[in-house]
Amino acid sequence: xxxxxxxxxxxxxxxxxxxxxxxxxxxxxxxxxxxxxxxxxxxxxxxxxxxxxxxxxxxxxxxxxxxxxxxxxxxxxxxxxxxxxxxxxxxxxxxxxxxxxxxxxxxxxxxxxxxxxxxxxxxxxxxxxxxxxxxxxxxxxxxxxxxxxxxxxxxxxxxxxxxxxxxxxxxxxxxxxxxxxxxxxxxxxxxxxxxxxxxxxxxxxxxxxxxxxxxxxxxxxxxxxxxxxxxxxxxxxxxxxxxxxxxxxxxxxxxx
DNA sequence: ATGACTGAGCATCTCAGA
Numbered sequence: 410x411x412x413x414x415x416x417x418x419x420x421x422x423x424x425x426x427x428x429x430x431x432x433x434x435x436x437x438x439x440x441x442x443x444x445x446x447x448x449x450x451x452x453x454x455x456x457x458x459x460x461x462x463x464x465x466x467x468x469x470x471x472x473x474x475x476x477x478x479x480x481x482x483x484x485x486x487x488x489x490x491x492x493x494x495x496x497x498x499x500x501x502x503x504x505x506x507x508x509x510x511x512x513x514x515x516x517x518x519x520x521x522x523x524x525x526x527x528x529x530x531x532x533x534x535x536x537x538x539x540x541x542x543x544x545x546x547x548x549x550x551x552x553x554x555x556x557x558x559x560x561x562x563x564x565x566x567x568x569x570x571x572x573x574x575x576x577x578x579x580x581x582x583x584x585x586x587x588x589x590x591x592x593x594x595x596x597x598x599x600x601x602x603x604x605x606x607x608x609x610x611x612x613x614x615x616x617x618x619x620x621x622x623x624x625x626x627x628x629x630x631x632x633x634x635x636x637x638x639x640x641x642x643x644x645x646x647x648x649x650x651x652x653x654x655x656x657x658x659x660x661x662x663x664x665x
Numbered sequence: 666a667t668g669a670c671t672g673a674g675c676a677t678c679t680c681a682g683a
Contacts, residue, residue, distance in 0.1 A: 418682085419672055443682085445673065470673045471681070521681060558683070570683090577683060612683065613670035624683070656671080656682085 410664045411436040414513065414554035414627055415648075416610075416657035420444040420475070423655055424452045427477075430648065431459050434661060437480045438506070440513030442556045442657075444473035451475065468499040474515050474555070475502065482506045489514075491536035500533070509635075510544055514555035519576030527576055530558070534585035541630075542592050551632040552664075553594065556657065558626055559586045561596065564604070565625035570617075577626060595636035597629040597662045598643070609644045610657045618649055629662045638665045 413436040417423040420441060431439065439461070444451060446467055453463035461477040466487045476482065486503040488496070500515040514537065519530030537553075544551045560566040560578045571578050590596060598607050608623025617623065629642060642662040649658050 422672070443672095518681080518683060520683065560683095575683075610683070615669055617670095626683075653671095 410509075411661065412438050412440075412511065412552055412554060412629065412664070413659050413661045414440040414442070414556070414629065415659040416442040416515070416556040416627060416655060418443050418445070418655040418657065420451060420473075421446060422653070424455055426648070426651060426654070428455055428459065430645075430659065431456065431461060431477070434645070434659070435479075436661065437478065438482070438504075438511055439477040439659075440502070440511075440554050441475040441477065442473075442513070442515035444475055445470060446473060464502060464504065466499045466502050468497060471498075472515055473499045474513050476504055476511075476513055478504070478506070480506050482511075485510070489533065489536050490540050492533060509550040509552065512540075512551070512553045512555075514553060514557065516555065516557045516559070518558045519582065530576060531581060531585055534582075534588075538585070538588050538592060541589060541594060545593055545632055549632075550635050551594075552635055552662075553630040554628070554660070554662075556626060557586065557628045559583065559628075560624050560626055561586050561599075561628075565607070567608075567622040567624070570622050570624060577624065589630060593633060594630040595633070595639075597631050597636070597639055598625070598660065600636060600639060601642045607644055608646070609660055611649055613656050627657055627660045629660055631662070631664075635664050639663070640665050
């Protein structure tokens with residue numbers, strides 16, 4: 410099983426990139442983030458032509474997630490259980506394929522909206538931890554992929570790329586990420602590549618890409634039985650060098 | 666030489682991203 414996640418920074422701007430990438434990599438499921446449109450504007454037919462069904466959780470202008478699947482899936486949730494029902498932000502999609510639960514997330518950045526914005530990020534992370542714990546208690550396979558907006562350690566960003574107070578790196582954010590690991594999830598990329606740069610994001614500004622100033626903020630977390638069968642896990646750096654790229658690249662994991 | 670980005674929207678600027 411090949412699972413992938415990609416923050417595309419507008420699906421309408423990146424439609425052709427995603428089509429070419431699906432043809433090249435052929436994942437079973439690709440989770441998308443920041444599609445930045447509502448479901449009717451999502452170019453589902455382009456992907457259906459390649460054999461991928463689109464399940465879309467959209468909103469106007471901001472956020473928005475989707476799952477493209479070439480295997481049979483059923484949608485279980487389109488919002489994160491435990492987040493207030495009046496939250497209209499499209500950041501979560503939970504699907505099942507066979508007995509495996511796969512979740513795609515776009516975790517709040519936390520740098521905007523002052524104290525309330527950051528509190529929302531932490532509340533969202535705690536709700537995700539509780540949802541994951543519930544699913545792990547059922548002892549069935551679970552994978553969570555997406556843009557977590559967390560650099561888990563100092564090895565996950567170029568030195569000086571962000572101030573230590575930034576919502577992507579500050580201690581409370583990292584503690585909330587570690588809490589996801591403590592309940593039994595495995596960080597797939599670090600499980601196979603414990604050291605070194607594994608950037609998944611390069612800012613558009615300040616020539617970050619040619620200087621290789623990046624962050625690792627897109628992750629794949631696996632339950633124990635999936636982690637035991639993990640055979641590869643890498644960001645696809647090639648995509649950042651394409652014309653008009655997203656600022657994120659895909660992350661791909663393969664499970665035997 | 667202290668520079669410098671991208672996208673959506675009701676838009677000629679603001680907000681958000683990270």
